Amino acid sequence: MPRSLSVATVRSRFSAVVRRLSAAVAARSAVDPRALAAFRIGLGTLLIADLLRRSRSLTAFYTDAGVLPRRALFADYSGTYSLHALSGEPWAVASLFAVAGAVALALAVGYRTRLATAVSWLLLLFLQARNPMVLNAGDALLAMLLFWGVFLPLGARWSVDAIRRAAAANPEDDAIADAADGVEDDAASETAPSPGGPHAAAIATVASLGVLLQMLVMYVTNGVHKLEGDLWMGGEAVAYVMQADHFTYLLGDHIAAFPTLLRAATYVWVALLFASPLLILSTGYSRAVVASLFVGMHLGMAVTMRIDLFPVIAVVGFIPFYQTPVWDAAARAVDRFGPTEALDRWRAGFESAGRAIASLDASAPRPTPTDRLAGLTDGVTAGVERGRLLFSTVIPVFFVVLIVLSSAQSVGYGEVPDPGEEVLETVEMDQHWQMFAPEPVRTTRWFVAPGVLENGSERDVLHDGDVSMDRPPDVDATYPTARWRKYLSNVYSGDNENHRSYLANYLCAEWNRTHATDVETVTVYQLYERTDPYNGSVRAANEFELVEYDCSGEFVQNE
Incomplete structure (x- = not known):
């Protein structure tokens, strides 16, 4: 008779399966620190561009002299809370725009990165709540990407924060600075031994998985919605969009003359939407190829349809999908063919500016290190350690589950519990992605x-x-x-x-x-x-x- 397996053998095999599964999940949720740095720069730049573009209609859309004065806003959107609605005067709203621009610049250069990300996210939500009538899918996506950025070490590379950490001479000062910044994740300090070091390990956390899933669920749910449309399945959708003259510009005003090309574009886009799970299932160069196909399609949208910043926001959202092999290959290409001297000068100038900021931080007045202050610092450090698990794991896990459930609910395959719905509505993360679906614009x-x-x-x-x-x-x-x-x-x-x-x-x-x-x-x-x-x-x-x-x-x- 075959000998029964011992408990130890079963436990060993189960542990091996768990390890392999964990390694597979980690490999698919891993994001290179250089990708996070480029992602951070992209987000900060997008926020500044968004503010500049909105400022062209600042009075019309965000003041009492515009299309939605506050008395109408409060009457029609009774549950709305917005810092931008505290005053209806143009100067007050313009001041908030200026503050948001300064914080976005801090995010782009990586100064007090986590704090800048969180404040940028909040200010963006307040701005969007001031006039919901002008919002589009790009606004929702930008806010969601910023949300996930709060939980990621965006300042680990190519940032003023990385230079500050490298320049810090006193470990105690480092701890205090980290506490003031909102505490960088362990991954940030481990993967950033120097501002420009080439050997940083990839970051695989629940938050890194969350930012990847955020992009994925947008395409999957949009693809399911498009399944309901005859024009998408029939290959005619893009042709109809291109004859809608209030959307098209640049190449879009001329490409309507090529219906065969537009039919092919329709089928390619639908195929990409249903191939989008490969963005998570694949890794390395294979993932980069799939991501690049999406990026190419969005760049095509950018030169054919006037849909504000949405195509560029989507392109920035794909940066984390480019994993370490791609960044290593890019670094080798730059070293071999790129403008090395110019890049070195730029890097030296940036690091010099970062050290100057670090020295200003170091020269700022600090309290005398009394026993009471030492005890307070110890208490802050202990509280930070206790909150690290909640901040870096529990909250991201909670929102990963919510966005998956919300996406399933939007296409009729699930339901979000009422408390979860309230949370999603509060942080503006309901997953409704019906862009040009189920049918595209036809008039x-x-x-x-x-x-x-x-x-x-x-x-x-x-x-x-x-x-x-x-x-x-x-x-x-x-x-x-x-x-x-x-x-x-x-x-x-x-x-x-x-x-x-x-x-x-x-x-x-x-x-x-x-x-x-x-x-x-x-x-x-x-x-x-x-x-x-x-x-x-x-x-x-x-x-x-x-x-x-x-x-x-x-x-x-x-x-």
Whole structure:
């Protein structure tokens, strides 16, 4: 008879299986510190670019003189809390923009990195909450990437913080500095022996897995939504998008003439969406190839569709997918072919600036090291150690589970418990990724706002021009920015009827502020035209009156 296995043998085999499984998970969640550094620089740069782009419509979108004054915001979004809603004055909002820009710059250069990441995330949430009508998928993704960045050692490489750690002479000063920074993970100190050392180990934590999964669930859920659309499965979706002139620009204005190419692009994009699990299942160069295909598609979006920063945000989100072999190969290529002298000069200048900042930190006044202060420092250190496990493991595990459940729920394959829903709503991490799904945009839409002036004449007060209901030669040019297009599209939605009067009220006030002859009434129309992407014939055209507004009356807030 076969001899039964001993308990020790079973335990040994089970341990071996667990070790292999753990190693497999670690290999697939590993992120190179150089990737995290590039990711950090990308996030900081994106935040600055986002602020600059939003500032073009600062008064219109974020003040009491704009399309959503605070009395309307508080009435329609009663659960909204926003630092940007404390004042409706342009100077106050501009000041918050400036503060957010300074913090984003600190994030980009890696100064007090964890604190800068957390503050940037909070300020971004406050800014987004101030006017939900102008938000898009890129805004949601940027906030989620920042959230995961809080739990990652983004300042371990290529950062002022790395230089500060390398320059610190007193280990006690290091501990105090770490505590002030929000405590870098053990991985940060272990993987950053010097600001530019080439042999840092990859970081495999729950948070690194979380940031990778965040990108993955976006594509998987979007792919499932697209399954429900006939145009995506039939290969016609991209052709329809390219004939929607209010979205397209640059190459997008010309590529509609190549329907065979657009059909191929549709199938390639759908195939990539369903191949997206390879982003996690594969490693090394194989993962880099899959990630590069996605990056290429997003760069294609960036030069064909005006969808604000979303394509660039997605590209930055793919940086952590490039693992150590890729970064090592890139380093060898730079050493062999790159501008070594210029790079060395840049690195020397950056390290010199970092040491100067470190010396300023060191020269800052500090309390006299009394017994009481020593006891307080010991208490802070002990509290930090106790909180390290909660911060680095428990919280990321909790949110990894929530984003997976939320993604499953969004496509009808699961449910998030009510407490989890409340948490996700609080931190704006609900996973709803229905970009161009289940069906893509199929109509070209534009807006006209005829206003009757005091002298009896009529002007388009939205565009400050003659009134014409005809399709403009370039519809995209009729929108000041992509956020204006998003805002007007949301105003058209049946769920946002209140905002139609808010828009008309803003148009009245803005026209009367900037013109000698006041406007008395404004009527806002949305017009559309649907054309066949293959022969250019017009399939449908219509106009829809959104609101007729008396500019001389009181501010109207529909119930």
